[in-house]
Amino acid sequence: MTQTPTDAAWTELQTRFQELADLGGTLALLGWDQSTYLPAGAAGGRARQQALLARLRHERATDAAYGRRLDELAGRDDLSPVQARTLAVARKEFGEATRFPARFVAEFSQHVGESYAAWTGARPANDFARMVPYLEKTLDLSLQAASYFPEFADPLDYFIDQSDEGMTAAQVGEIFSALRAALVPVVEAVTAAEPPRTDFLHRRYPGQEQLKFGEAVIRDYGYDFTRGRQDLTHHPFMTRLGGHDLRITTRVKENDLTEALYSTLHESGHAMYEQGVAEELLGTPLGGGVSAGVHESQSRLWENLVGRSRAFWAAYFGKLRDTFPEQLADVTEGEMYRAVNTVARSLIRTDADELTYNLHVITRFELERELLGGRLAVRDLADAWHAAYEQNLGLRAENDVNGVLQDVHWYFGNIGGAFQGYTLGNVLSAQFYAAAERANPGLEADLARADFGRLHGWLRENVYAPGRLYTPNELVERATGEPLTVEPYLKYLREKYGALFS
């Protein structure tokens, strides 16, 4: 997998790659600091620094000489497979950065600013009508954006390709239809059963102890604290400040035992993915996670398939009770397991559980597909939203605040491509986990001993180390022996929730 620099042209390219990566890491530091430790009065100056660095990076990423060098080298016939793929990814990124006319970028950017500002007023006023002209223009500009990439027949394919390279609306749509068909009855059954006891999750759990517990778990998982750290922010995230600097953040609620823990497990999955990319790919276009879906598969795998499993609680319930002996005195391991797997239908995506979250995503994906396909008019979107929620979740919001106005994405210029990765991640998490289990018989017993060596090792070798060396579809097939499929995820959900609530 080593890249052999064959000559000076290739070496010069590596230098450019490394510069782009280092400017990206510096931008990430400016953003990390903004979210963690920036003094309130410094916000304006920080925004100016971020704009400057983003501009410097953009200038380098769109430099015509760089583009010519990429084209020249791509035409050669002595490239190694790694070199060929490196050039393919670099040229894809170069195209994304250069194909829009400057005038178009300026117009879109100004429109997004205006749309966002309007949304911050229209949302609390429950005034979707006010947003219709903005959304219509966003839709129009989005279709124009896609038109600069005529290699994609369906505009949605272009948007999906930006975050989940090579995946298509048809492929995702098929997966999502099958998933919805299977999910609706499972949710039906689970929510009809007696809800588990959750009172003890909301006792008082001091923040420092919660943080220490979560950090001890991810140290067991294999998150490398010599190449990362955890800090507190308003919204949890993972960020890449460098090839050896993958930081995560969390937030703590002293009256909610699950908030910090599951955000820590989630972000650690993103970070372990990036920490596991092969050393020789770092500083090149291949040196990072391959797609939104595969990235999310790792956060969901470590958060849900591991962190909400019976085996996990067999390993950790005793430790958690040692940390909080009074608060958990009257709680059993089984009660803890059931409590962290509570399922409830809700109107708000960001509050949803592991199971119903997918229905929120699928709803949005299908509405985007209709919008971009010209089969749904923006003025009918609020009603279509309510109808879809009724169909998919059996709920109808009493207003648009908890309906079509709830997420910022569409009002921030992102129609298409922003949501599907979450559910692709869930689907892939199970597909990868099942493959890891096939290769490592008795894996669940490892987890019950808090021994994550075989699981982490398999993921590192098959998912993390390759970085962007393969397309997402290729990676899935190489790692699991079959193309992207929803079956392992459905099997996982049926077995887990069947046993939980039958």
Add this chain to the structure above:
Amino acid sequence: MTQTPTDAAWTELQTRFQELADLGGTLALLGWDQSTYLPAGAAGGRARQQALLARLRHERATDAAYGRRLDELAGRDDLSPVQARTLAVARKEFGEATRFPARFVAEFSQHVGESYAAWTGARPANDFARMVPYLEKTLDLSLQAASYFPEFADPLDYFIDQSDEGMTAAQVGEIFSALRAALVPVVEAVTAAEPPRTDFLHRRYPGQEQLKFGEAVIRDYGYDFTRGRQDLTHHPFMTRLGGHDLRITTRVKENDLTEALYSTLHESGHAMYEQGVAEELLGTPLGGGVSAGVHESQSRLWENLVGRSRAFWAAYFGKLRDTFPEQLADVTEGEMYRAVNTVARSLIRTDADELTYNLHVITRFELERELLGGRLAVRDLADAWHAAYEQNLGLRAENDVNGVLQDVHWYFGNIGGAFQGYTLGNVLSAQFYAAAERANPGLEADLARADFGRLHGWLRENVYAPGRLYTPNELVERATGEPLTVEPYLKYLREKYGALFS
């Protein structure tokens, strides 16, 4: 003091200034993070990011078009005084960044690397002889460096001018001679007296409480936590991440009550200086502290003239005892005041007290002056060091480790200009403070009430707000009504230590 952009050329220049400032702030963030929160494994990647940003900043700071624009504008006759001074400072910095041939910079830089590496081995081996050829070459290169600035008759004037613009070896030498003559008998008398009780400084003081106490004091001083913050590092420092982002760091020893407190007070002085620079100067070459000496005057003023005064302890001893009631149960306010003003002759600069520190600095300054003047050969430096310590401090190190090998500066390429600012700072701290007292009768009584409003206000108006609008010598004369003079400092020392130890 407002800069009036007279035309497009001036506006373009402002944009360049702001970019240089923002790249500087980004570099400062990379460095701050390196010292505070960087994961150990990320050190290599961080060094590469720093080198890249430093190069990008250097390219902009030395851009020929920028230099031409500065020259053009400097030739105009319609400049406001602020514009004229802005151009003077910008051209000075441009000259410093461009006048050395690239070959010379590379040679000096390589030599510094080799010299530093040799010193890390020679120092523990007590082997000054090994360093002689390195130092000889450093001296030679330093003289060459100065020769690129023929406007300075004395090479030392060039080095002093880099950190203390407009000050000269003659001016500093005169101040230092007078200071030494006065200091030696004071130190003599003070160290002959019974040393104060200091046992209680070394009881156990939990770190968190120490930090909180220090932060409460500097909040009273007027350090603005909405435009700064304090974190922990190995060596305390102040850093400018932006015009509204002046951060300080400290370190805590649980068995030393003075370590964190006085480092916090010291760094807060540096930071309040920068926080006080007039808003309209930020993002221009005038938007920062004017010199090493004036900067140090503010750290020393808030650390020593305020923080080690009787009035300070009248205000804070009760609060400190409320924080640490058990540890300070048997201690009086007077004992605390005397303990933090202990004087002891020592061989090591970095361990020295307020009073004797100056003698360490003067010794180095005088040896540098002899070296650069060709009156002292490098091979005789170790002996000259011992003789100077005997004369100035009445002590002789038993080896060169605690002698000429103790400080990194000379072995890192800095002969001349690196030390004098510390003692200039002490001298200036008293001159500024005396002027503030004249303008604000009864100032000491304010301090004894922890009311720093008049002192901080006077300093902000007379020292901080102007930034680099005047040269250091001009600033001193405008603020205090007289040129740089050692008299107020000598008066302060005589009164304080006369009363303390008579």
